[in-house]
Amino acid sequence: MFLKNCWYVAAWNHELGDASLARTLLGEPVVFFRDADGAPAALEDRCSHRSAPLSNGTVEGDNIRCGYHGLLFGRDGGCREVPGQSTVPPGSAIRSYPVIEKWRWIWIWMGDPAQADEKLIPDFHWNDDPEWVSQGDRFHVGGDYRLLVDNLLDLSHVQYVHASTLGTEAVSDFPVETRRDGDLVHVDRWIMDGPPPPMFQKAAGITGEVDRWQLITWNAPSHVVIDVGCAAAGTGARQGNRDQGMTMYSNHSITPETEKSCHYFWHHARNFNLEDEDLTAFLRKATGGAFFEDVDIIERQQKSIDSAPDDFIMVDINADGGVLQASRILDRLISEETA
């Protein structure tokens, strides 16, 4: 069902402070806490004694103590102490998960811990790079994480779902080019010689006709980096010259909570007017508002799928090229992993 041997975003780093944090990921209850050095730890959120959630307990130095009868667990899941007795019973250890704090996110490996390699964390450096200003959020979504991935790989929805924010009437008229690079999927769209979308006009004061790009990269299972921007029409942006333009990265990482719900982590970064806090606030509102429009349609879509008759079959359109490629790759990776 879910790809397990890969990194998922579990939380923003600011969500994990002195107290523990409970979060369901891939159907498993997980408790996060920071050890005495501030490094994140993740354990199965279920005490081995009588199954109370450890997230109800308290963090003590490098350990977490169950709030029911006081068993103490270390970050490796080992039981350190049982109140009232000098030994710990066999079988009292619980599952621990590899976790890494990187690029302002807390990453978790839900599969075989022996395969957890930090180098496999997908590149989201824009979220923590002095050359960029980045802001973002986490949305809880009542829908299958794959619906949200599909949404991000087919931006023809922009002019309908985001008509007042990101959309212009021209988007769907311009074809996408879909490419595979190993297990990466790229979906590129260039919208030549058209008006800049309202958000870009506001962000960078661009008014004349522009050449505009949406360059999407998907990385299994659910990481999507979108290089978006525009430059004055005819100044060679498509050939790589962005001198008379503006670039933003709209980045997304989606972690399944259950089969029909997910945690949507996103951040939006720009490399111009870094000191302009009003612009940061404007972009936070504009992008957060736009992505919330996606959440709304996904939740409606999930409800509709749930109530569809058994013989309902979805049809595909040309814009689904990237969606179908990514879906096939993900299906293959999951079946390889479960084989």
Ligand code: FES
């Ligand atoms: S349930 Fe955790 S100590 Fe009893």
Ligand SMILES: [Fe+2]
């Ligand atoms: Fe969208």
